[in-house]
Amino acid sequence: MEGFELVLDDISIETSDLRIEYIEFKRSILKPIGIKKNIIALNDINFKVKNGEIVALIGKNGAGKSTLLNAIAGNVRPNDGQIITMGRVILLAGVNAGFDADITGRQNILELSKAYGIPNDKIEEVLNSVLEFSELGDAIDRNYRGYSTGMKGKLGFGFITSLNPEILLIDETLGVGDTRFRAKAQERLRKFIQRSNTVLISTHSLGLAKEICTRGLVLDEGKLIFDGEINEAVATYVKNSE
Numbered sequence: 052m053e054g055f056e057l058v059l060d061d062i063s064i065e066t067s068d069l070r071i072e073y074i075e076f077k078r079s080i081l082k083p084i085g086i087k088k089n090i091i092a093l094n095d096i097n098f099k100v101k102n103g104e105i106v107a108l109i110g111k112n113g114a115g116k117s118t119l120l121n122a123i124a125g126n127v128r129p130n131d132g133q134i135i136t137m138g139r140v141i142l143l144a145g146v147n148a149g150f151d152a153d154i155t156g157r158q159n160i161l162e163l164s165k166a167y168g169i170p171n172d173k174i175e176e177v178l179n180s181v182l183e184f185s186e187l188g189d190a191i192d193r194n195y196r197g198y199s200t201g202m203k204g205k206l207g208f209g210f211i212t213s214l215n216p217e218i219l220l221i222d223e224t225l226g227v228g229d230t231r232f233r234a235k236a237q238e239r240l241r242k243f244i245q246r247s248n249t250v251l252i253s254t255h256s257l258g259l260a261k262e263i264c265t266r267g268l269v270l271d272e273g274k275l276i277f278d279g280e281i282n283e284a285v286a287t288y289v290k291n292s293e
Contacts, residue, residue, distance in 0.1 A: 061102045062137060063218050063249035064123060069096035069132035071118055092118040093273045096132070100249055107260035107281060108253040109288045110270035116253040119270070120144065120220045123251070138217025138248065139168075148211050152196040156187060156206050159195055167214060181209040184239060186232070208236060212243040219247035223254060257285050 071093040077086050093115045100106055108116050121127040123134055124142040149166070150159045160181050164174045182191060185205040190198070198206070221244075244250050244263060254260055260267060260281060267284025269277035269291070277287040 062099050062135070063102050063104070064098075064100040064137075064251065065133075065135040066096050066098055066123075067133045067135075069119075069122070069134060070094050070130050071115075071122060071127060072130050091273050093122070093129075096275050098268060098275060098278050100251060102137075102249055104266060105244065105250040105252070105264045107264040107267040107284065108251055108270065109257075109260060109267050109284060110253075111292060113272075114270040115273040116270055117144070117222050120222050120251065120253060123218075124220055136218055140218040140220065141211065141214055141216035141247075142220040142222065143211050144220075144222035148207050150195050150203070150207070153194060155193060156185075156191040156195055156198070159206070160210055163210060169214075177210075177213045180213045181206065184209040184212075184235070205232070208239075212239050215246060217248045219244065219250045219252075221250065221252040221254070257288070261285060 070091070072089055072091045075088045075090050077088060078084070096119065108119065110116050118127060120142060121144075122129055123136060124140050126142070148163055151162070154162070157178070160178050161174060164177050169177055185191070185202075187202060187206065190202060191206075195203070195206075221240075241263070244252070252260070252264065264281045266279065267277070267281045267288075268275060269284050269288050271291055276291065277284055
């Protein structure tokens with residue numbers, strides 16, 4: 052249309068009338084095939100996140116936090132509504148960034164670096180960063196299939212936090228390794244957040260939310276019940292959980 056111009060006012064994430072539902076089958080002895088039930092995971096979700104904001108996503112288990120993050124990341128398709136993201140999105144959820152079990156840890160990092168669009172002249176830097184963080188030593192040249200859960204966690208967390216996303220989505224924080232290593236992981240996560248442009252983090256740690264975020268979104272049973280200053284968001288969540 053002539054004269055039309057899309058103005059987003061430096062918005063990184065915008066959801067409009069977002070609705071997501073899924074079908075659940077409940078089976079019993081009398082109903083072995085199951086009874087179909089529609090579950091509304093998210094309903095009428097509207098918010099905007101500006102460039103550079105660090106926003107906490109707070110809510111009880113089952114409130115819809117993971118569903119929302121996966122929808123923003125493009126992993127879940129909404130039934131209704133719209134999601135707009137301006138920039139490259141990285142979702143930190145779990146430790147497997149797409150590793151191939153039949154090649155070494157080193158080969159995985161090199162191949163995934165290319166897949167994630169890391170420039171060729173930066174791949175060696177990423178590899179060295181992951182090696183230093185993960186503390187895998189010679190095991191980096193063993194097949195990923197033979198790694199323990201802890202080793203996989205260190206490699207995955209190390210790789211994902213070496214990226215430079217424009218929009219970073221975090222579904223909880225990771226606890227890998229012993230106490231010393233978890234402290235190291237938390238410090239790496241903080242630096243990762245600092246160099247990311249826009250961050251939306253789902254966390255049960257209210258202290259972490261108040262420490263690094265200025266704003267909070269509170270979800271309850273698939274609905275956005277509060278959007279505002281982080282201390283007020285935490286207070287709303289605590290009151291709603293009583």
